[in-house]
Amino acid sequence: MQTIKPWIPCASLSSHEEMCHLGHRTKHNMRITLTAFMFVLAVVCVPVFCDQEEPPVLDLGTPPETRSRFALLDDVRLLANGLLQLGQSMRDFVQRTKGQINDIFKRLNIFDRSFYQLSALANEIKEEEEELKKTTVALKANNEEIKGLSEEISSKMDSILQEKSGLQSKVEGLEEKLGQLSLGLMTTAQAAEINSLRNVIHSQEQSIRELLKAMKEQSEQLSLQQMKIKALDEQLTANMLPFFSSEVPTLPPYQTPASPSSTMNLPSDCSELFDRGERASGVYAVKPSSSKPFMAFCDMSGDRGETVIQRRMNGTMNFNQPWERYENGFGDFQGEFWLGLQKIHSLTSQGNFMLHIQLEDWNQNKFFTLYRFYLDGPESNYTIHLMHLSGNLPDPINNPTGMMFSTKDTDYYNQQDFKCAHRLSGGWWLSACGDTNPNGVYFHMRPKGRSECRRGIQWRSSAKACFSVKSTQISISPLMSVGSTFLTAASSDSHVFS
Incomplete structure (x- = not known):
């Protein structure tokens, strides 16, 4: 007796396994249908093929019966019902097969769309990477310009400090002169000179304050630019790592032979x-x-x-x-x-x-x-x-x-x-x-x-x-x-x- 394998749901199988399982189920259903058909034919054995001729028997008491050469009506009906059930089973099987094939094509279409979306996403990542490269180059150029401005400001600051030290020395000299003049009478010309010097000192101090304020603003801008450049470098390094993580191999070197004559x-x-x-x-x-x-x-x-x-x-x-x-x-x-x-x-x-x-x-x-x-x-x-x-x-x-x-x-x-x-x-x-x-x-x-x-x-x-x-x-x-x-x-x- 042939063992019938259990049926496995299609959803748990891959496309190739699902088609193989579909073929096994088709063969199994065909075997069952043919077996039922042969059984019906065996039961409804048509008399024209099953009857055998027997020697005539003389019966004087009863009239002879005429035996029909056609099958009984019930047997024909039974055979027709079997054939109808066979056709219905075949139609149901065809419908189920079409549905399974449509499911397979739907899954293939979903896979194709997913692959296309992944390809488009990879292209977008590459374009963003190129934009980051360009932005990094521009920011590095700006950083060089800012460094140059910072050096100029530092040089100006040094000159201002030197002028301030000179002014302080002049103020100290003036204070000494004032101390000496305070001992005697102060003329009008000397008082005017002292007032003009005080005005000059006041204006120089105001200029120094403005320059210090400008230097502070420039320093803040430099810090901000450096932070932006550092963040872009980190982002660029993170994006480039998956593409260039592997080392490029070097060419194989020449292996020196044991005998020097081979090299010659x-x-x-x-x-x-x-x-x-x-x-x-x-x-x-x-x-x-x-x-x-x-x-x-x-x-x-x-x-x-x-x-x-x-x-x-x-x-x-x-x-x-x-x-x-x-x-x-x-x-x-x-x-x-x-x-x-x-x-x-x-x-x-x-x-x-x-x-x-x-x-x-x-x-x-x-x-x-x-x-x-x-x-x-x-x-x-x-x-x-x-x-x-x-x-x-x-x-x-x-x-x-x-x-x-x-x-x-x-x-x-x-x-x-x-x-x-x-x-x-x-x-x-x-x-x-x-x-x-x-x-x-x-x-x-x-x-x-x-x-x-x-x-x-x-x-x-x-x-x-x-x-x-x-x-x-x-x-x-x-x-x-x-x-x-x-x-x-x-x-x-x-x-x-x-």
Whole structure:
């Protein structure tokens, strides 16, 4: 005998479990209905199928009875009632199934609305955070102005105190003179002089009182501004904590082998590794001529080996880092990373190098541009030198040639007292605020506003255009490995590089 499983209420199950339970109940009801139907057929066994022929019996006393070949009327009625009950059960089952499916769709719609509301709330929190940043910057500027005014008031106060001490000495001298004059006769001229001196002293004292009152008001305003700045800093820190609480990982260091001969055989860059026959892209150890060995990602997909110095693809890494991080490098070689200014300088100091920039926009269009490239050392804050060679990406306005590298805590580009790296995001050679910045904020959809585009990953080609970028890869390779065409173009403008 088959065991019937108990029925569980739909409200206590998830959507998937509810559909499975619905299927089990359907099978169970169908079994019961078919069993009842077979039982009715067994009871109402139609004589035409159930009767068997028997040998005739001679009965002379009673007349022969004619046996009907059709079922009795009660049996037919019983069968009809069973079929009606079966149809009613099936209709009730269909209605219950429709109601359960409608409940499932209602719950899915409620979940979709809740998810949309959470997304909208997250966007509002980000916008409020940006407003708080702007307000904090403005208040800090006001605080600097108030500090300057306070210093001026302090200097004026010192001069007033000096004048007061001088006046007191004069008063003491006058008192001595008055004491001496009191012994003899006082002329009219001496009395007038004494009265004028008294008036001067009275006016000076009045000026001192007014200045002291003004200084007290300024001190109260300074205290109020400092309290506002402190409250905004605390609020900004609390809002930024959930987004930047995790530490940005550093790139894996080079592990020194046991035998010194292994270090001597390391390639100077990825192009030399390519010339040795390596064709698989990945992380390799390199050793430039003027530095220690380090790990680097080599792109071997083209007709030469390129050392990748920057890559962005999905926004998993925060590129708004201080100077020390950009100098030493950060990120993950398997995802997004920045190789480090020290390592880039050690690579380019070996000879003539080419900078290869690859960009992809939000319409899956890919662009590239090639530059002749050299980078100065830390003594000049890693000044960049570029000369455009070719590519289908427009050369941005205000080419950053001759510019020093800037970050949010070390901004070497200051145009009319406006800190570009602090106002925008990430570190780059900022020739003009927001013209080109592959290390800006990564937006997971195409930025809508111009101000948002300026803070993100962009490449400007004109004064008004803002070319938003979805992914980037920046790599370098020796100029000799790209063919004579680029060498000819570079030699014709060799005066650009010092």
